[in-house]
Amino acid sequence: MSSFFSRLKTGLSRSRDALSQMVPGGSVDALSEEEWIDIEDGLIMADCGGELSGELVAKARKRRGGSVRALKESMLLMLPELKPVNEPSSGPFVLLVVGVNGTGKTTTIGKIATMFRKQGKSVLIGAADTFRAAAVEQLAVWVDRAGADMVRQHEGADPAAVAFDTIQRGVARNYDVVIVDTAGRVQTDRGLMDELAKVRRVITKAYPEAPHEVWQVVDGGTGQNAVAQVEKFREVAGTSGLIVTKLDGSGKGGIVLQLSHKFGLPVRYVGVGEALEDLMQFNAEEFISSLLPDQPE
Secondary structure, eight states: OOHHHHHHHHHTHHHHHHHHTTSOOSOOSOOOHHHHHHHHHHHHHTTSOHHHHHHHHHHHHTSTTTOHHHHHHHHHHHSOOOOOOOOOSSSOEEEEEEOOTTSOHHHHHHHHHHHHHHTTOOEEEEEEOOSOHHHHHHHHHHHHHHTOEEEOOOTTOOHHHHHHHHHHHHHHTTOSEEEEEEOOOOTTOHHHHHHHHHHHHHHHHHSTTOOSEEEEEEEGGGTTHHHHHHHHHHHHHOOOEEEEEOGGGSSOTHHHHHHHHHHTOOEEEEEOSSSGGGEEEOOHHHHHHHHSOOOOO
């Protein structure tokens, strides 16, 4: 078993343990009506959502005699194809990162920057979360640790102005990657969401092709509220991918499947711990294998 898969399986242990009480392991035989009812209930409790849970069970029962392995296959078929990141052929790759407060957005940006730096790429980060001085200082620690560069202004500065300056510098100095952080905001706060829309508009004016990707950071433990978050942020910011964090802290790993399926968005990374290596590129087969009880080959 690879160290990557081992960490993922450990990180998802709470979700898997919860599902193990409902999903039988170690059998390839067809399951009974009661067992399928238990499986559907288990998926709902793991935050797959009622509609998706019912759909998964219905499809699995029609495949390969209705075994648990058929459930895994149905999950894999349900996830959208993971297409390559939309990186430009020339000029910097511009990534806008959005999300509500408390999702681990700033830390996640630091980890992503570190990954890019390990690939030998130059990275510039714009600290457009200008409302919380602590957010900028926290980001600065990660920027320094990653060996990246940073654009920052005074507390309370216009976030759109910071984003504009960041893009201009990134293009002028030929950075490989430009990441724009944004203030955490509740999706129901119209003023802050309007401001986020302005940040995106300004980025596009500074660099017409940008942002190439808009990744939303979602706390995996927030349950069904995450659905409302993604719905609103996609509308305002044009979310193109998801990063689901804090999956080690709850038994709600099914939210990854629900969000990806409902919105047709690729999950780019999942977070199962605090360490740098605990932010992992999403692999559908490994994720589902880590989520479900062990099954015989």
